Amino acid sequence: MNKFMREISTLPRDARDTLFLLIVIALIVLPQAENLPWWCSAITAMVLVYRGTLAIEARPLPGKWARVGLLVLTLAATYATHRTLLGRDAGVTLVVILLALKTLELRARRDAFVLFFLGFFAMLTNFFYSQSLITAFTMLLALLGLLTALVNAHMPVGKPPLMLAARTASWMALLGAPIMLALFLLFPRFAPLWGTPADAMAGRTGLSNTMRVGTIAELALDDRIAARIKFENDRVPPQSQLYFRGPVLAQFDGREWTALPSWLRGAPASGNLRTSGQPVRYEITLEPSHRPWLLTLDAAQSPPEVPGFEVLGTPDLQWLANRPITDLVRYRAESHTQFESGPTRRTPALRTYLALPPGTNPRTAALAAEMRAQPALANADAQAFVRAALQRLRTGGYTYTLEPGIYGNDTADEFWFDRKEGFCEHIASAFVVLMRGLGVPARIVTGYQGGELNSVDNFWVLRQSDAHAWAEVWQEGVGWMRVDPTGAVAPGRVGQFQRLVPQPGLFAGAIGTLSPTLAQNVRAAWEAVNNGWNQWVLNYTQSRQLNLLKSIGFQAPSLEDLAYVLLYLLVGASLAGAGWAMWERSQHDPWLRLLAQARARLAKAGLKVPETAPPRQMAAQAEARFGPAAQAVRDWLLKLEAQRYAETSPASLAALRSEFRRLNWPAPNPKR
Structure with missing residues (x-):
């Protein structure tokens, strides 16, 4: 490393400054690699390496037509990839490509200034995809790098050390920090101006609005955080009751479960939620899902309080925002873990929850007929059928696995009679098919189950690996009641909750091998720091801005008050800066x-x-x-x-x- 730095220091100033700027550009573009088309990342890397080689060897830059040809090629590739040259993804691709290509005509100071400000813009595009603490820290380094290059470009002839420019840039950033803090605290905040389409989540744990059974041979655990929960007064229900409700699936075509269309669900009031016991109050910090689902602990009678969103309820007890969740949101909710819902008497609407595709899963249908013919179940109610099915799961040699292999067309038949293994979607689907065959209305509920306590900040953490599917069956006089058939196959998955853990990375695996406790503590501390960033920075909403004004004496603050306070602060800062400049001038000889x-x-x-x-x-x-x-x-x-x-x-x-x-x-x- 020292030898490399000595070699760099011996280069001419133009070559040294060019290499430094190329390193800063690479730092800006690197976090975008997973969001850019592969060809964009490859061309950008090759152009930066090629331009660095030209600087070191003092060779001439490529001609005009070579640059024009490369630009046309990248424009065509962008259009072929995104089918447009407009929009967020295509725009970011073009910005990155143009930033790289501009280095090939870096001759004069004017070109450098264009490159600087294009770099500032490219730096901001990183936050289109991630506002994490790591992204923010990386972009802070990139900002200091660009400011250093900008200061260095204004330095006189000679070869001033880069550390001198870096100190000046750091001092400039430090002087600007109070203004940036004031803008962060007081500049009026509005709803997000852009959204992103959701990516397919097949093959990984997590929630989706459909459940296609048997098409995934191996399920990869996704350890990303889905939500964080802070329970009021630390009143936490047992883990076996921590069911966080997501999409409810009722239509089945033989392989795929989907939600009912709104016109079949009925009016929201038909949810008919009946609760008992003390409510559980909590606050959820929900990570962006690009879906409108709002997770709540089963079951919430009132809509959660989500600043900036309209919240709609469905008759199957799910809460939805009026637009997809594309940014971190925090909301309060109240739930009852002891509840009943739905009609208590059979209605025509329940026929939807008995429907099965004709001719599918014949052996499961035969099993249902056989169970109904048993004397003990001849006149049984839904609870008796549920107990019989769960007993079969406990004693029939069924196992829980993340590698069940590809199922055929009759997934319930294969699970009950052939493979006898699967993960929660196989078990829940086969159970609901059997219940419907027995004449019991049934449906699948997806969401998250369990969670773990972070001992550093006392937040409960839900991960994508906690995604779960369970069943609800309807019983006369009771309504809908939860049944989790996975608990009959693998009690540790639900009861004591033996957590599903993905394979750790190389670094985390090495720490875990040396000291499992150390690895767990490091992870908890890092997630607590991230949670603090989420709570106090990313989730600094308009309502919290107005609460800040209340704390300094405003009775009923508004956006106009925010603007006035910000204006007064900026004018005050300007006057203070002018006074300081006059004082400094008076200190000269x-x-x-x-x-x-x-x-x-x-x-x-x-x-x-x-x-x-x-x-x-x-x-x-x-x-x-x-x-x-x-x-x-x-x-x-x-x-x-x-x-x-x-x-x-x-x-x-x-x-x-x-x-x-x-x-x-x-x-x-x-x-x-």
């Missing part, structure tokens, strides 16, 4: 400033003296040029010198300044 004013007056009269000339030399030159007309000026200059260098001088600087204003300076003499 007043004697030298007075001497400079005298030199300027002589220059105006036609006598130019060197800036290094002392007052005695200026007096001699004035006497030689203007003769007796400069006698008063000569005497004043000698007194100014005496005031500076004599041990005792009768004239003070203030008196000399006053005398300077009364002097009759010689007029220009073109003949001399």
